[in-house]
Amino acid sequence: MENRIAEHPILGVPEKGRKVTFTYNDRQVEGYEGEPIAAALKAAGLMVHRYTKKEHKPRGIFCAIGRCTDCVMVVDGKPNIRTCVTPLKEGMKVQTQYGVSGKPFEEQ
Amino acid sequence: MKRYDLIIVGAGPSGLSAAVEAAKRGLKTVVFDENEKPGGQLFKQIHKFFGSKEHKAKIRGFVIGEQLLKEADEAGVEVVLNATVIGLYQDKEVVVRIGEAVHHYKGDAVIIATGASENMVTFEGWTLPGVIGAGAAQTMMNLHGVKPGNKVLMLGSGNVGLVVSFQLLQCGCEVVALVDAAPKVGGYGVHAAKVARTGVPFYLSHTIVKAEGEECVTGVTIAEVDSHFRFIPGTEKHFDVDTICLAVGLSPMSQLLKMAGCEMEDNPKRGGQVPVCDEYGRTSLAGVFVAGDVSGIEEASSAMIEGRMAGIAAAEYLGYMDKEEMDRNLADLDQALDGLRQGMFAPKNRGKDIETTDEGIPVSKNLLKHGFVADEEIERFPGVTHAKGIHPVMECTQNIPCNPCQDACPKHCIRIGSNITALPAVEEGSECVGCGMCVASCSGQAIFLVDETYEEGYASITIPYEFLPLPVVGEKGDALGRDGSRVCEAQIIGVKSIPAFDKTNLLTMKVPAEYAMRARFYKKG
Amino acid sequence: MNQINDRSRDIGAFVPAPDDDMIICRCEEITKGEIRKAVHDGMFTLTEIRRYLRTGMGLCQGQTCAKLVKGIVARELNISPAQLEPATSRVPMRPIEMHVLANEGKEDE
Amino acid sequence: MSNCAEVVIIGGGIIGCATAYYLAKKGTSVIVLEGSDHIGNGGSSRNGGGVRQSGRDPRELPLVMYGIQHYWPTLSEELEVDCEYHQDGNLRLGKTEKHLQILQGLTDRAVAVGLDVRMIDGDEVRAINPYLSQEVIGASWCPTDGHANPLTTTLGYYKMARRLGVHFITGEKVTGLKKIKGKLRQVITENTVYEGETVVLAAGLDSRKIAASVGIDIPMQAAMLEALVTEAEPHMFDQMLGTAEADFYGHQTKHGSFVFGGSSGLEGFTKDNGTPVTNSLTAPCICRGIMKYFPILSDAKIVRTWAGWMDKVVDGVPVLGNVEEVPGLVLACGFTGHGFGIAPGAASQLAELIVDGTTHVDLSDLRYDRFRAKI
DSSP states (O other), rough: TBBBBBBBTTSSSSSOEEEEEEETTEEEEEEESSSSSSHHHHHTTTTOOOOOOTTOOOEEEESSSSSSOOEEEETTTTEEEEETTSHHHHHHHHEEEEBBBOGGGGOO | EEEEEEEEEOOOOHHHHHHHHHHHTTTEEEOOOOOSSSSSSGGGGBBBBBOOOGTTTTTTTHHHHOOOHHHHHHHHHEOOEEEEEEEEEEEGGGEEEEEEEEEEEEEEEEEEEOOOOEOOOOOOOTTTTTTEHHHHIIIIISSSSOOOEEEEEEEEOOOHHHHHHHHHTTHHHHHHHHEEEESSOOOHHHHHHHHOOOOTTTEEEEEEEEOOOOSOOEEEEEEEBTSSSSSSSTEEEEEOEEEEEEEEEEEEEEEEHHHHHHOEEGGGGTEEEEOOTTTTTBSSSSTTTEEEGSSSSOOHHHHHHHHHHHHHHHHTTTTTSHHHHHHHHHHHHHHHHHHTOOOOTSGTTTTOOOOOOSSSOBBBBHHHHHSSOOOOOOOOTTTOOOOOOOEEEEEOOSSOOOOOOHHHTTTTTTTOOOTOOOSSSTTTTTOOOOOOOOHHHHHHHEEEEEEEEEEEEEEEEEEEEEOSEEEEEEEEEEEEEETTTTTEEEEEEEOOOGGGGGGGGEEEEEEGGGGGOOOOOOOOO | OOOETTTTTTOOOOOTTTTTTTTTEEETTEEEEHHHHHHHHTTTHHHHHHHHHHHOTTTTTTTTTTHHHHHHHHHHTTTTTSSSOOOOOOSSSOEEEHHHHHHBBBBOO | OSSEEEEEEOOSSHHHHHHHHHHHTTTTOOEESSSSSTTTGGGGGOOOOOOOOOHHHHHHTTHHHHHHHHHHGGGHHHTTOOOEEEEEEEEEEESSSHHHHHHHHHHHHHTTTTTTOEEEEEEHHHHOOOOOOOOOOOEETTTTEEEEOOOHHHHHHHHHHHHHTOOOEEEEEEEEEETTTTEEEEESSSSSSSEEEEEEOOGGGGGHHHHTTTTTOOEEEEEEEEEEOOOOOOOOOEEEEEEETTTTEEOOOOOOOOEEEOOOOOOOGOOOOSSSSOOOHHHHHHHHHHHHHEEEEEEEOEEEEEEEEEEEETSSSSSEEHHHHHTEEEEEEOOOOOOOOTHHHHHHHHHHHHHHHHOSSSOGGGGOOOOOOOO
């Protein structure tokens, strides 16, 4: 996980929960329990959280504190989940959101 | 309905401070915060704060947060986290989402301390993944231990842009450029200087033309702008980046107050839509107070004082103290707040062109344009002197409210005086022992120990260093100038890290004597 | 506070601009050009712009775009942004699931 | 600009805007005065968007039927704005025998006026809308009902009227009316005086106070209604919904969000602090109401709630038309919370009344002097 900070000059070694596995679309990804889903995705280098409804443009993390709602995804079947403030759990099913659905536009 | 004497919305610096003061006076106080952790933005602030002792100067933001929490706990404040206030209704009813339910509470007094939200700017491609707010970058790296990107361009040269750029460097990101449409650096010069000396180029009077990339950011083009902020054709510059970070100011998050029917005003000096309130946070609604950024954008240091003021005003409003006692308490806080609101960056000086310091010294134009004081400018400031043997060189060139260096020196070599914004000067006749306490205590990382006659033909320079990996004694590398370019070879002759330095390591490097007043950073070769 | 606002006053004609297709409201994907056109269609207040175009009516409820929209409308009307009253803030301050809002906690909880 | 026009309309809601539009189309000069800062700031922007005939009082039913037959289907094209009009029927739902009795009564009265509406059972209901819970045992079904977007429709009328030269002034609060030589002529505001040959009073609740200045009283009072909207959801259904007990009403919008209005039972006695402020108890109550009918929506997130004052007339239908005692005064108020769907019909008829002196739909049941004591 190249985007993790192994040791920080001021904050030391980041305190993390246990390592868990979740799925991002069809892919298995590792992260730490309790961290925001968005942080785990970012650490894994996954940038695109959703495609917008009208213009089908990609979006990802923007504010990271639950305000802008750009980072929403389909999590465990529910759309519009703010991944930047939703804690990661073992086995979570995280999907790219297309408009308000987990199905790509051509299948909607 | 469950009732409290005082309900506070927001467990950031101002909310917690208000809670402490109120609870100490016997008010039954609860603080609701939507976040998982209390402290607001303090926990993302890993730099040392400015100010003086009473403002918790030279203490890192997140440590101040921990101290505040402990104080609140001792005072008997109830802090409820993961508690999202969804509305402030009539009769000071606060509705809070906690877990899977909503709860109704009433407060005889309510303090809104919801802080601020980030402003944004638009440019082609600004919605691409990889374009993020500076707050997002701080959250990712300082709270979650994840690098926001590898190659980052920062837009905004205010304190947030400067501080976050430095934090990005600290966690191992490359900052390819710091860009601002304004013609001058907006934040503290010392914050700019510590970024510039690592080699980050500053582009003032520039802004982003477009973010490039299909699925996410792969590059960015900037261009120079004229005095009307229009692009000047032919000045485009391209950078390969994976992240564009926006730090273009904050706006008060005052929606709850507007909803509650507080009289509001649009006040550009306070950052936007704010409640009309007096100096202690009393709004147009009886018993509803405000504190911190929600009533006007300032620093965490002032937010904490404002919080204390609002807590005291609420205690008086509810009869927990008489007016006389309140006035006495507030007078002290007034003074503390006034201290912070002095100097070149004081709210009253916003937007003004300041040509000289209070001491009558012309300000560094280069600092404002490029982020560092030019070699030919530095000698005119009182902290920069030459002496035999080791001595402090204080490259503090703007009047800002900060004085820890004065107290840090056990030998009283450094003088600021009673005026907290005065430039530090070397006390004549004092004797520096080279302990380095001043270097570590300077929140702006602007103090260096220089021994121009360290060895025949060589000088030693001690610099503050907050990066990993820490160089080791004996290793050789490059000494960088204030502008971040290589000036000469340097050899590390000392690495000092003691608890009193609070993670600011002191690196001593040996350079040819002629570079004693030019070399200000070290980069491994 | 109510202010006399003559909706027939001359604000000039709509002039297309190169950045008209720039997204301003990220949630609802409303462009700068749509906002500017709406002003010329008579939408002189931020509340009217919001109701006409849905700016700030998406998931984030205008947290990001409010200030941007304000600037655009003010420029189009040739007034200072401070003269434009922001749209009303409404409950809930953050999106909340129906089953949670429906579930009112008991007094002793 | 001149303070005189052939018609001065007081109130820039959908009734005022639409009347101005139909008048302007007939070549009449019009000034519209709106007291608040925004066009359509009252019920016009706060209602649930129903364009509905079923459930209405027979006295106003012909007017709304006229609008649905003649205006709604082509309104988006006419106003050059997406009114989001859907004519996919209205289900008024019942869960108990008592509910079904209420629905039967409403249905019988509407059928008598010629409306296509009928009672259907629970299975038929779910065949139309499969998302409804098993608790629903029947409904009234009116296939020609529907819904639209009140925000864009109101502002669309405004836009087109403005384009036709109607002079709108917002923030212009009317304080009274004045007769000149026996005929209403002047409209007095906090700032100035406007003059017109005809004055249309379409100021919602405020109309009562304004009409009082020329000795006319309309027995109506304020009652607060609240509504909420969810985030966008995948498309589910297009019908307009209501319930026998009025727990909630609403629809899914083109945007995907669900707009639902409803009540807590306390709104008749809401504290009036001058502005429509939501009550903390109402939205939770509406949610509980919705979830009983639509368990599937329990995870949908509410993004906004709002309130509005309705101008509730004692007998529940609007006051429309000329006032003989005050020549020149035309009343168009008291729509009692269901003025949106009826607006195109009502406004077009008012324009006919003012310009032509006759109307396609008989308005006599809605006269101002219809109010009588009970014995």
